[in-house]
Amino acid sequence: MQTLLKEGKKRMEGALSSLEKDFSKLRTGRASTALVDSIEVLYYGTPTPLSQIASVSVPDSRTITIQPWDKGAFSDVDKAIQKSDLGLTPINDGKLIRISLPPLTEERRKELVKVAKKYTEDSKIAIRNVRRDLNESVKKMLKDKTATEDEAHKTQDEIQKITDDFVAKADDAFTAKEKEILEI
Structure with missing residues (x-):
C-alpha cells in the first residue's frame, strides 16, 4: 500500500511539474528565456532546440537576446522565431538577435489567464486520473485478498488527502x- 501511495505521489508531482512547464511558456509582461525554449530551429536540415545552437539571455525585463554560435544559423533562428506561435518579431543585426516584448493589452492578459486556467484544469484532471488508478489498484488488492477492508479504507482516505493536496x-x-499575468 505504501509503495502504491509513493507511486501515486510521484505521478501527481509529474502533473504539477508539467503545469509549471506550461506556465513558463505563457508570455507575461516580463521577458524570460523559457519563452523561447520550445522553439526548434531547422539547423542543417535537422530540427534542433534553440538552446543547443545559441546562447539566450535576458538583458532587461522587456528584451530577450539570442546569439547563435554559428554565423550561418542567424537566418534559420530568425525564421524559427517568426514561425513560432509566440507572436514575436525578432530584430537581427548580424551579431545578435533581439526580441522586444511589447506590453500586454488588457484583452491579451485576459486571454492568457484563460489559457492558464485551461492548463490548470488539465493538470487537475491528470491528478484525478492518478487517484482513480490508485483506487482501482486498492480495490483489486481487496478483491485478491492481499489487503484487509480496514487497510483499503485507510489507503483510500490517504489517496484522497494526497489528491486534495495536489489539487x-x-x-x-x-x-x-x-x-x-494581470500585474502591470
Whole structure:
C-alpha cells in the first residue's frame, strides 16, 4: 500500500511539474528565456532546440537576446522565431538577435489567464486520473485478498488527502500565475 501511495505521489508531482512547464511558456509582461525554449530551429536540415545552437539571455525585463554560435544559423533562428506561435518579431543585426516584448493589452492578459486556467484544469484532471488508478489498484488488492477492508479504507482516505493536496497546489500555482499575468 505504501509503495502504491509513493507511486501515486510521484505521478501527481509529474502533473504539477508539467503545469509549471506550461506556465513558463505563457508570455507575461516580463521577458524570460523559457519563452523561447520550445522553439526548434531547422539547423542543417535537422530540427534542433534553440538552446543547443545559441546562447539566450535576458538583458532587461522587456528584451530577450539570442546569439547563435554559428554565423550561418542567424537566418534559420530568425525564421524559427517568426514561425513560432509566440507572436514575436525578432530584430537581427548580424551579431545578435533581439526580441522586444511589447506590453500586454488588457484583452491579451485576459486571454492568457484563460489559457492558464485551461492548463490548470488539465493538470487537475491528470491528478484525478492518478487517484482513480490508485483506487482501482486498492480495490483489486481487496478483491485478491492481499489487503484487509480496514487497510483499503485507510489507503483510500490517504489517496484522497494526497489528491486534495495536489489539487490545492495546482490552484495555488494558477493564482500566482494569474497575479503575475494581470500585474502591470
